[in-house]
Amino acid sequence: MTTTVERPELITPEERGGPDAHGTDGHGPADHDLDAAHQEHHGPTGILNWLTSTDHKVIGKSYMITSLVLFFIAGIMALVIRAQLLDPSASLVSFQTYNQLFTMHGSLMLYLFAGPFAFGGLANYIVPLQCGAPDMAFPRLNALSYWLYLGGSITMLSGFLVAGGAASFGWVAYAPLSNATNSPGAGADLWLMALALTGFSAIFTGVNLVATILYLRAPGMTMFRMPIFSWNMLVTGILILIAFPVLFAAVVMLFCDRHFGTHIFSVEGGGSPILWQHLFWFFGHPEVYILALPYFGMVTDIIPVFSRKPLFGYRGMVFATMSIAALSTGVWAHHMFTTGVVLLPFFSLLSYLIAVPTGIKFFNWIGTMWRGQLSFKAPMLFSIGFLFAFLMGGVTGVLLASPPVDFMTHDTYFVVAHFHQVLIGTTVFAGFAGFYFWYPKMFGRMLHEGLGKIHFWLLFIGFWVTFMPQYLVGLHGMPRRVATYAPDTGWGTLNVISSIGAFIIGISFLFFLVNLWMAWRKPIPAGGNPWDGHALEWFTSSPPPHHNFTHLPPIRSERPTWDYNHPDHRTVVHKGGDKKIAAHQGDKEDQKVGASS
Amino acid sequence: MKVIALFLMGIGVFFGVIGLIYWFWGYEDAGFLMLIGTAGLGLLPGSYYLWWTYHMKGRPDDDPDADVEEGAGTVDSFPGSSIWPFILGMGCLLAALTFIFGLWLAPMAAALILSAVIGGTVESRRGGNV
Numbered sequence: 001m002t003t004t005v006e007r008p009e010l011i012t013p014e015e016r017g018g019p020d021a022h023g024t025d026g027h028g029p030a031d032h033d034l035d036a037a038h039q040e041h042h043g044p045t046g047i048l049n050w051l052t053s054t055d056h057k058v059i060g061k062s063y064m065i066t067s068l069v070l071f072f073i074a075g076i077m078a079l080v081i082r083a084q085l086l087d088p089s090a091s092l093v094s095f096q097t098y099n100q101l102f103t104m105h106g107s108l109m110l111y112l113f114a115g116p117f118a119f120g121g122l123a124n125y126i127v128p129l130q131c132g133a134p135d136m137a138f139p140r141l142n143a144l145s146y147w148l149y150l151g152g153s154i155t156m157l158s159g160f161l162v163a164g165g166a167a168s169f170g171w172v173a174y175a176p177l178s179n180a181t182n183s184p185g186a187g188a189d190l191w192l193m194a195l196a197l198t199g200f201s202a203i204f205t206g207v208n209l210v211a212t213i214l215y216l217r218a219p220g221m222t223m224f225r226m227p228i229f230s231w232n233m234l235v236t237g238i239l240i241l242i243a244f245p246v247l248f249a250a251v252v253m254l255f256c257d258r259h260f261g262t263h264i265f266s267v268e269g270g271g272s273p274i275l276w277q278h279l280f281w282f283f284g285h286p287e288v289y290i291l292a293l294p295y296f297g298m299v300t301d302i303i304p305v306f307s308r309k310p311l312f313g314y315r316g317m318v319f320a321t322m323s324i325a326a327l328s329t330g331v332w333a334h335h336m337f338t339t340g341v342v343l344l345p346f347f348s349l350l351s352y353l354i355a356v357p358t359g360i361k362f363f364n365w366i367g368t369m370w371r372g373q374l375s376f377k378a379p380m381l382f383s384i385g386f387l388f389a390f391l392m393g394g395v396t397g398v399l400l401a402s403p404p405v406d407f408m409t410h411d412t413y414f415v416v417a418h419f420h421q422v423l424i425g426t427t428v429f430a431g432f433a434g435f436y437f438w439y440p441k442m443f444g445r446m447l448h449e450g451l452g453k454i455h456f457w458l459l460f461i462g463f464w465v466t467f468m469p470q471y472l473v474g475l476h477g478m479p480r481r482v483a484t485y486a487p488d489t490g491w492g493t494l495n496v497i498s499s500i501g502a503f504i505i506g507i508s509f510l511f512f513l514v515n516l517w518m519a520w521r522k523p524i525p526a527g528g529n530p531w532d533g534h535a536l537e538w539f540t541s542s543p544p545p546h547h548n549f550t551h552l553p554p555i556r557s558e559r560p561t562w563d564y565n566h567p568d569h570r571t572v573v574h575k576g577g578d579k580k581i582a583a584h585q586g587d588k589e590d591q592k593v594g595a596s597s
Numbered sequence: 598m599k600v601i602a603l604f605l606m607g608i609g610v611f612f613g614v615i616g617l618i619y620w621f622w623g624y625e626d627a628g629f630l631m632l633i634g635t636a637g638l639g640l641l642p643g644s645y646y647l648w649w650t651y652h653m654k655g656r657p658d659d660d661p662d663a664d665v666e667e668g669a670g671t672v673d674s675f676p677g678s679s680i681w682p683f684i685l686g687m688g689c690l691l692a693a694l695t696f697i698f699g700l701w702l703a704p705m706a707a708a709l710i711l712s713a714v715i716g717g718t719v720e721s722r723r724g725g726n727v
Contacts, residue, residue: 005672007665044678052678135675140682140717147686155693186697193693200689214601219657219668223600238608242635255696278627326608329635330615333628343623350615547675552665 005134005547007219054139057543059146060125061442064435066146067117070153074108075506077101082466082502085495088487098483099168100187104159106171107191110291111198112153114427118294119205119240120149122434123233125442127209129537130230132218132555134547137211138204145204152197159187167191170481172284173254175265175276180258189258192251199248206240209233218536220555227535227558228317232297235325239286239293242329247283250276274341281332288422289328293321295426296361298434299383303365304559305437305531306380307372310571313364314558320357320364327354337406344403351401358394362387377531378452382433385460389429393421396471411481414474417467424463432459432512440526443519444542451515458508465501469494534559598659602646608639679720685713 044052050062081101084092093101128136136142159166164185169178173191176182213226213234223231254276256262263269265276304311311317331350333342365387374380396418399405409415432455439447473494478485485491529538539561540549553564557571616632619625657663688709695702 005675007668007672049678051683052680054676054679054682134672139675140679143679143682144686147683148689151686151690151693155690189697193697197689197693216672217658219663219665220661221658222661223659225661242638246631259696275627278625278631282628282631322604322607326611329612330619330632343619343625346619346622554664556661 056136064121071113077105082499086499100166114291130227133216136208145201148201152194156194159190162186175273199244206237209237225558228300229297232293236293243283243286250279281335285332292426295430302383309372312367320360323357338410379433379437381456386429389425412474413470413478417470440530445523455511462504469498534562598650605643612636681713681717
């Protein structure tokens, strides 16, 4: 059925019996709104609902569940890799299997978990809610994205079932290793086709996010009142549109090289293997920020809520996001310093520059917490864990941006440790911060706080135990992607420590699974607004009704739900708007109550 | 509207400048072309938005004083549920696998994609059903 969506009406405190009736106890105003009959939805249920739904909330949840399953599969691969490296000459898996494992671990984590979890899962669910939109701009395109993503994921994993096994050339698929002579077999082709399918899925989601944010915001929700998560998703959407078409083009070229006799990446036919690296990293480096910016956004939305303060430096955050995104597209060849054919000072300089907006972000996150009323719930703990983890990854990134240092450490475990700290900092610490934060909104029930804290602390400890030794072992010269190493190198102890850390990380996720299971078996109702949140998604019920809102509050600042629930502590950013709110509340004195928090 | 126009034009200008610096410093074709392409990606929609910024009435979502009532009326019509995205997705999957496992998959892929394209179009036209 096609449904026509009318804009929900304005809700005023009188209609509710005053904001204090619901606002100050931390529960949202929308708990009683489900009686609005015109929003009811009669569609198919069960598996048919999953197959046919075009609701962004159903698709977002499907994305999230699929990407978490892939995250666990890739995590188990990582544990096998670490078990193999426990002993210098272990033979847990064959060399060929080892190559497949690290290739698929990287590919699943980067292409199929980290990105889709953010822009297909959480953003799909949360961005329309934060903007006050009834759905994504193109609901059927949104559904198509999910099916392409699921098809691509199955395609990539099915590489393990074909003769010759899955792709084994690393997640970057450098030419000429990835050509038909060096990597024969269907596994590599399945890998390429999976990238084509999931690449298009990402492009469609990017289009959808950009269109939703540009055209479906609620009245009064100006660009500079959008929550930072939505801002970051707009920038991420544009980065997707810049980066993924290049990946698709590169994949098509490589496929033609493998099967149709072209010589785009082979020297003997007059092609250039370096071209693959240029194309791949022109996708690959923005991709790193496609994986980072959504998670920055999550943390930026979480820290103010648990500090009970408005975000410090809102505009600074927006411009920092934009400059990070812009610079990230000009630094691709810092992955190619050792090829000897790239412009070292250009790429080094731009890479250094990224540290400036990232530093601004750190400053603003700390400024938001400064003198706030901090409460260390699980989402806040994960956010703070992200600050530490990403700082370490970021600082070593600045080191690696220096060509002399990069020449020494390229392709060693130093680089492995660096990018794992960056990506686990963002996708795991910040990603699970977002998951713990928005889970009550998505499922209408709370996760267990104590189990969440155990999950965090084990993950946090395991994270440092795993990756700090890898920096050292990298500085001692251990190359990446080796399945065995000589016993007299002295790398053994550090590898054992690193593997123990990896198993601690693995155990921490058992607590996460137990937590999900408990929330499923013994639900604790969350209410509309369990955290006393700031943005519009906390105004509606949990989970939101079909087409999201039965009522909307007046939007006069970047935290409309907070303003509505705490009229004495509103963020006043616009004089005219302030008068209108006061008129709605029938409280003329209130005009004089200025910005207090 | 204006914020978005300036944002997109900013992308275009930034990558134009970076692309030119890159070309006159390194004379490397691949990166230069990609940077200039990215500049176009910003300038094309950016100029469209900039033109409309001055040729249409401001929208309530860009007005800091707008009330929710000002956006009243029909926002849009959204399909409630549709099977065609699933059919199209599976058709694309089979089409991709055709390149690996051979042409025998092509008729099935073509059938799925064609039926989804037709079905989806008809569905939009008559505001239809699953």
